[in-house]
Amino acid sequence: MEDRYSGPEASDQGTIYNDISERLAAGEFAAGSRLKADDLRKHYGVSSSTMREVLFRLAHNGFADFEEQRGFRVPAASMERMLEVRHMRILLESEGARLSIANGDMEWEARLNAAHHKLAHIEVKMRTAERLREHIAIWTRFDWEFHETLVSACGSQLLQEMLKGLFFRYRQLLVGLVTNYGFRSGTVDEHKAILDAALERDPARCAQAICYHYSFLDDLDQPESQVSGWQIRR
Amino acid sequence: MEDRYSGPEASDQGTIYNDISERLAAGEFAAGSRLKADDLRKHYGVSSSTMREVLFRLAHNGFADFEEQRGFRVPAASMERMLEVRHMRILLESEGARLSIANGDMEWEARLNAAHHKLAHIEVKMRTAERLREHIAIWTRFDWEFHETLVSACGSQLLQEMLKGLFFRYRQLLVGLVTNYGFRSGTVDEHKAILDAALERDPARCAQAICYHYSFLDDLDQPESQVSGWQIRR
DNA sequence: AAAGGAAATAATTTCGAGATTTGTTGCGAA
DNA sequence: TTCGCAACAAATCTCGAAATTATTTCCTTT
Numbered sequence: 001m002e003d004r005y006s007g008p009e010a011s012d013q014g015t016i017y018n019d020i021s022e023r024l025a026a027g028e029f030a031a032g033s034r035l036k037a038d039d040l041r042k043h044y045g046v047s048s049s050t051m052r053e054v055l056f057r058l059a060h061n062g063f064a065d066f067e068e069q070r071g072f073r074v075p076a077a078s079m080e081r082m083l084e085v086r087h088m089r090i091l092l093e094s095e096g097a098r099l100s101i102a103n104g105d106m107e108w109e110a111r112l113n114a115a116h117h118k119l120a121h122i123e124v125k126m127r128t129a130e131r132l133r134e135h136i137a138i139w140t141r142f143d144w145e146f147h148e149t150l151v152s153a154c155g156s157q158l159l160q161e162m163l164k165g166l167f168f169r170y171r172q173l174l175v176g177l178v179t180n181y182g183f184r185s186g187t188v189d190e191h192k193a194i195l196d197a198a199l200e201r202d203p204a205r206c207a208q209a210i211c212y213h214y215s216f217l218d219d220l221d222q223p224e225s226q227v228s229g230w231q232i233r234r
Numbered sequence: 235m236e237d238r239y240s241g242p243e244a245s246d247q248g249t250i251y252n253d254i255s256e257r258l259a260a261g262e263f264a265a266g267s268r269l270k271a272d273d274l275r276k277h278y279g280v281s282s283s284t285m286r287e288v289l290f291r292l293a294h295n296g297f298a299d300f301e302e303q304r305g306f307r308v309p310a311a312s313m314e315r316m317l318e319v320r321h322m323r324i325l326l327e328s329e330g331a332r333l334s335i336a337n338g339d340m341e342w343e344a345r346l347n348a349a350h351h352k353l354a355h356i357e358v359k360m361r362t363a364e365r366l367r368e369h370i371a372i373w374t375r376f377d378w379e380f381h382e383t384l385v386s387a388c389g390s391q392l393l394q395e396m397l398k399g400l401f402f403r404y405r406q407l408l409v410g411l412v413t414n415y416g417f418r419s420g421t422v423d424e425h426k427a428i429l430d431a432a433l434e435r436d437p438a439r440c441a442q443a444i445c446y447h448y449s450f451l452d453d454l455d456q457p458e459s460q461v462s463g464w465q466i467r468r
Numbered sequence: 469a470a471a472g473g474a475a476a477t478a479a480t481t482t483c484g485a486g487a488t489t490t491g492t493t494g495c496g497a498a
Numbered sequence: 499t500t501c502g503c504a505a506c507a508a509a510t511c512t513c514g515a516a517a518t519t520a521t522t523t524c525c526t527t528t
Contacts, residue, residue: 013481014302038509047483049283052511056287060294068248069489071510084392095325158318162396247511271480281513286481303519305480 016044016054024063024074025168026136027175031077035064062169077176079220085170086214092163094207096151097194101201104153109199115149116195118142123188136181140171146191150198177220184216250278250288258297258308259402260370261409265311269298296403311410313454319404320448326397328441330385331428335435338387343433349383350429352376357422370415374405380425384432411454418450 020040023029041051059066065073075081100108119142126135144167151160174182190213197206254274257263275285293300299307309315334342353376360369378401385394408416424447431440 036509048510049484049512050482053287053290053481056290057294060291069510071490081392084390087390088392088396091325091329156318156321158315158322162322268479272478282480283482283514284512287511303480305520 013050013054013057016046016051017057019044020054020058021061021063021168022137022140024058025140025171025175026133027172027181029074031074031176033074035072035074037071061165063172074176075172077173079177079217082170082173082177082217085166085173086217089163089166089170090207090211090214092159092166093147093151093210094203096154096156096159096163097198097206097210098203099154099156100151101198101203101206103155108149108153111152112146112149112195112198115142115146116191119146119191120188123185123191126183127185127188132181132183136183139183143187144168150194186216187213247284247288247291250280250285251291253278254288254292255295255297255402256371256374258292259374259405259409260367261406261415263308265308265410267308269306269308271305295399297406308410309406311407313411313451316404316407316411316451319400319407320451323397323400323404324441324445324448326393326400327381327385327444328437330388330390330393330397331432331440331444332437333388333390334385335432335437335440337389342383342387345386346380346383346429346432349376349380350425353380353425354422357419357425360417361419361422366415366417370417373417377421378402384428420450421447 029035035055037048037051037055040055041048044051055064055072056066058064059072062075065075067073104112122135122139122142126132126139129135144164147167148160148164151163154160171182190209193209194206194213197209263269269289271282271285271289274289275282278285289298289306290300292298293306296309299309301307338346356369356373356376360366360373363369378398381401382394382398385397388394405416424443427443428440428447431443
């Protein structure tokens with residue numbers, strides 16, 4: 001008799017890590033709330049030590065805050081923190097795109113096109129989707145794949161790793177700060193602008209397009225101006 | 235009767251983490267070698283779980299590589315990896331310095347002067363020191379404090395955190411790649427050039443000085459040209 | 469002698485209980 | 499009512515052994 005529970009089948013560390021990070025990126029846990037090791041332990045059917053390790057891995061990737069003797073918390077989603085992450089994303093992504101444009105071959109162009117195609121498809125679909133929640137996970141993956149592919153020919157493994165961390169941190173903060181899981185209809189055109197600039201091998205215009213992709217944040221502070229149906233959470 | 239051992243007195247996680255990272259930054263463990271959890275566990279007198287957590291923390295800060303079911307290893311110190319870390323350091327440090335120059339007040343200038351003074355003092359002393367090994371830990375700290383202070387007025391906590399990780403990763407790789415623990419006599423003038431450019435509020439010249447500070451790496455590939463008495467490890 | 473495989477060895481990973489620390493509640497005094 | 503303090507409750511942190519998985523050794527087979 002199994003008195004475990006009926007959750008995810010395989011509950012190894014990697015699976016649990018991915019599951020929790022997805023749930024965090026989908027805004028399931030309120031920003032600033034405690035990640036109770038004991039509750040999660042029971043939910044996934046593992047021991048406290050295993051859960052602790054997973055939480056440490058999440059913490060060191062920026063998904064959670066850790067304080068000694070005080071456990072783990074979902075990082076508070078402040079606009080200041082958000083702007084800092086955006087700043088770093090723009091800096092690294094522009095540099096990575098610049099190098100990719102300089103080094104990338106036709107194979108890179110093809111992969112970028114493919115990644116954009118998948119992303120555009122889901123984004124157009126989501127514009128009229130009923131239940132946005134169901135598409136967030138796959139959209140997040142395609143979004144990341146596009147941004148990852150953009151810098152994939154930069155020649156620096158390190159830059160790509162750092163950018164990955166920033167991407168998911170950004171998403172987590174965004175979901176905590178706004179409604180609609182951070183989805184906007186405007187992203188379709190913005191991603192297209194980045195793609196076009198990259199394929200035309202224009203680093204300056206590409207950097208500009210990347211900048212514009214994140215510029216909506218500046219409008220969020222003014223409550224009267226709505227950004228594609230968004231609202232700041234209260 | 236204590237059959238523990240006679241090492242560091244307080245063996246909490248933070249202390250062990252700092253001790254191991256210092257040993258790694260001093261090149262005590264050969265690059266590519268295994269970090270045996272059991273040996274370290276015995277050395278510090280803690281359980282395997284505690285040591286495992288410390289190793290995870292080290293791994294997530296780039297001090298160690300982790301592979302599932304295969305334990306922890308000292309990252310292989312390759313020149314490629316080194317150039318990647320240098321690239322990111324230049325990018326982030328130039329940006330951080332630029333913002334600090336724009337935002338920093340007189341208080342920042344004073345702190346930068348103080349940090350440089352301490353750093354210059356130890357570096358001049360090390361030029362003629364007998365046993366370099368003894369000064370590495372304190373030199374590393376002052377070196378970091380100077381670079382940290384340089385960007386401390388940039389207004390981004392995130393940039394500073396990322397730069398800190400890069401700094402120690404850089405040091406670990408350097409120690410693994412060259413002799414003399416990565417110390418060069420040329421750093422004295424280079425740090426002075428960075429300080430002067432920052433105090434004169436010249437971002438472009440500051441970025442140039444930062445770039446020059448790391449440019450010695452380009453000469454390392456040519457074996458005939460010696461960089462201030464350095465040699466590449468074989 | 470070389471290659472393959474099975475047993476032996478050595479490492480990592482998981483577990484659950486106990487020790488330690490933190491947070492909370494209730495009581496009494498100012 | 500407010501503050502301090504002590505006892506209680508709930509969480510984290512550590513531990514060492516057991517289970518799992520990788521590595522080495524050595525014997526068999528080709």
